[in-house]
Structures are given as structure tokens and as C-alpha cells.
Amino acid sequence: MFLSGLTRGDKKIPLAISGMDFIGDKLDKSINRIAYSLIIASMLLTSAIMMHSGEGPIQGQIHYTGYYLLLASLGATVYLFFKIFRQVKK
Numbered sequence: 001m002f003l004s005g006l007t008r009g010d011k012k013i014p015l016a017i018s019g020m021d022f023i024g025d026k027l028d029k030s031i032n033r034i035a036y037s038l039i040i041a042s043m044l045l046t047s048a049i050m051m052h053s054g055e056g057p058i059q060g061q062i063h064y065t066g067y068y069l070l071l072a073s074l075g076a077t078v079y080l081f082f083k084i085f086r087q088v089k090k
Contacts, residue, residue, distance in 0.1 A: 029087075036080055043073035 050066030 040076050
């Protein structure tokens with residue numbers, strides 16, 4: 001009788017797991033870091049391709065757009081590194 005009520009959904013077993021919010025926060029931060037790292041990696045690859053392309057403004061065989069994108073991605077990389085290092089240190 002009890003098992004048939006469970007299978008039909010009439011009866012429920014109360015179950016509470018403590019500490020799940022902590023795991024959810026950690027997982028959320030990890031996913032955000034991975035997404036941020038993928039964006040930085042794509043910026044680095046795009047800047048490398050743009051630096052060696054034959055189009056756009058050029059100065060001494062270096063394209064300005066690729067150079068600025070490289071600087072922006074390196075700045076974002078340093079920011080992410082310090083953000084992670086500061087959080088691990090706590």
C-alpha cells in the first residue's frame with residue numbers, strides 16, 4: 001500500500017540535504033570562470049589571426065586591431081588570474 005502510493009505520487013518522503021547552497025555557489029563560480037576563460041582564449045586566437053591578416057591598418061607588420069585585442073585579452077587574463085588567486089588565498 002505504501003509503495004503503490006509512492007509510485008503514484010500520492011505519498012512523499014521528506015528529504016533535506018544541508019549544504020547544497022554551498023555546492024551550488026561553487027559550481028556557479030566555476031562555470032563562470034570557465035566561460036570567462038573561453039572568451040579570453042577566443043580573443044587571443046582572434047588577435048593572433050588579425051595580426052597576421054593582410055587587411056586593416058598596419059604598422060611594422062603588426063595590425064593595430066589585432067594588437068589592441070591582444071592587449072585587451074591579456075588584461076582580462078591578468079584580471080582573472082588575480083581574481084582567482086585572491087579567492088583561493090581566503
